Amino acid sequence: MKKLIAKYQIHDTFIITGRGIVLAGNIKEGIIHIGNLIRIEFNxxxxxxxxxxxEGVDGANEKLNIGIRIENVNEKETLDLSNWNPNLFIADIYETNNGSEIPLKVGGANLIEYLKLNEDHKWTGKTEHFVLGKLVKDFYGLAICKYDSSNDFYLFYCDENWSEITDTLHDSIEDAKDQAEFEFQNTISDWKQK
Structure with missing residues (x-):
């Protein structure tokens, strides 16, 4: 079941190479979270x-302050959206109750391994993550992922819907696991493959 929670006015679109499409605009009402669903009239x-x-977006127009990166189906959709003139379209944002089902992709990248954080995984405080200027340390799970277009591995810090909150970049799966262990005790043996 979907619940309407926000309205978002789209001013522009652009591509972040290797990461996908970003909608640039401003929140007209409500609060938007990673994992929400955006509904757009398109083509x-x-x-x-x-x-x-x-993400925050720099620009001359102060109202153009929030960039929303969305999951894409394919490269054609990404290209079509980047060429789209949204003409200040107001999109609906919905909250969904997806539960904790493990997805095949996180942040648009292929999931390799994951773990659900629990009371055994104590936060060490050795690394701090800030999202929109606020310290975030309560994550539901961690996911090691890889984009098709990259040789690097991402350690995604996720919410209960396995949506990316923040990330770190690594040369190998082992490096990502070492980073997770550096930040959360007792994770090294708890990784699972999808």
Whole structure:
């Protein structure tokens, strides 16, 4: 079941190479979270996509302050969206109850291994993550992922819907696991493959 929670006005779109499409605009009402669903009237139809990233956007217009990265189906959709003129379209944002099902992709990258954090995985405080200027240390799970277009591995710090909150970049799966262990005790033997 979907619940309407916010309205987002789209001013522009652009591509982040290797990461996907970003919608640039401002929140008209409500609060938007990673993992929410955005609904857009696009190319004569309705497009519903999961929000996989939220970032501040620099620009001359102070109202153009939030970038939303959305999950894409394929490269054609990404290209079509990057060429789209949204003309200040107001998109609906929905909250979904997906539960904790493990996805095949996180943040648009292929999931390799994951772990659900629990009371055995104590936060060490050795690394701090800030999202939109706020310290975040309570994560539901960790996911090691790889984009098709990259040789690097990402350690994604996820919410209960396995949506990316923040990430770190690594040369290998082992490096990502070492980073996780550096930040959360007793994780090294708890990784699972999808």
């Amino acid at each position: 004569g139809g309705i497009l519903e996509r999961k929000i996989i990233g939220i």
